[in-house]
Amino acid sequence: xxxxxxxxxxxxxxxxxxxxxxxxxxxxxxxxxxxxxxxxxxxxxxxxxxxxxxxxxxxxxxxxxxxxxxxxxxxxxxxxxxxxxxxxxxxxxxxxxxxxxxxxxxxx
Amino acid sequence: xxxxxxxxxxxxxxxxxxxxxxxxxxxxxxxxxxxxxxxxxxxxxxxxxxxxxxxxxxxxxxxxxxxxxxxxxxxxxxxxxxxxxxxxxxxxxxxxxxxxxxxxxxxxxxxxxxxx
Numbered sequence: 604x605x606x607x608x609x610x611x612x613x614x615x616x617x618x619x620x621x622x623x624x625x626x627x628x629x630x631x632x633x634x635x636x637x638x639x640x641x642x643x644x645x646x647x648x649x650x651x652x653x654x655x656x657x658x659x660x661x662x663x664x665x666x667x668x669x670x671x672x673x674x675x676x677x678x679x680x681x682x683x684x685x686x687x688x689x690x691x692x693x694x695x696x697x698x699x700x701x702x703x704x705x706x707x708x709x710x711x
Numbered sequence: 712x713x714x715x716x717x718x719x720x721x722x723x724x725x726x727x728x729x730x731x732x733x734x735x736x737x738x739x740x741x742x743x744x745x746x747x748x749x750x751x752x753x754x755x756x757x758x759x760x761x762x763x764x765x766x767x768x769x770x771x772x773x774x775x776x777x778x779x780x781x782x783x784x785x786x787x788x789x790x791x792x793x794x795x796x797x798x799x800x801x802x803x804x805x806x807x808x809x810x811x812x813x814x815x816x817x818x819x820x821x822x823x824x825x826x827x
Binding site for chain 1: 744746753754755756757758759767770800802804814815816817818820821823
């Protein structure tokens, strides 16, 4: 089945630093989503980006479909960015396959 | 738009009891998904419905777990004879599931199930 690998597993930042999170997947996908999960659990969709580059606020996602990889760039990190970032893929007629996530901790 | 609603938010059952979890998808969304999250396994897909019809239950444990979607406004996940290993956060998501385009899944807050 599909597999999703995320790196790094964890990341510690000082407020204001930038970060790059990586997601590699084992098969082609028609949809790729980045999620944020707060300490406490709510899952929030950040970006849907099956190919190309997309921006929202301080987040930029770049997906290179033929290389089966996606990245999420966080610029000017803030303490409120702390939490777990999850990458997930699916093809139509399938549920999402998630990576184990990158746990981000931002300190003032 | 209230988002995906899940009830109860927390449930504690004794081993061997039945647990029923409820999900109300976002109005107008045609697809409903169930996932389970544990620290060890992470987030795992269980099953999904489109227009109330079961489409893929490949992630569902073959015994004791069942899911239904009797109408557009709610879905249930039932676990019979609960076991301690069923303890997890159960998440429901919905999407427009537009086959011709891209769809985004929106998640509910989850039901935290603890089996003692």
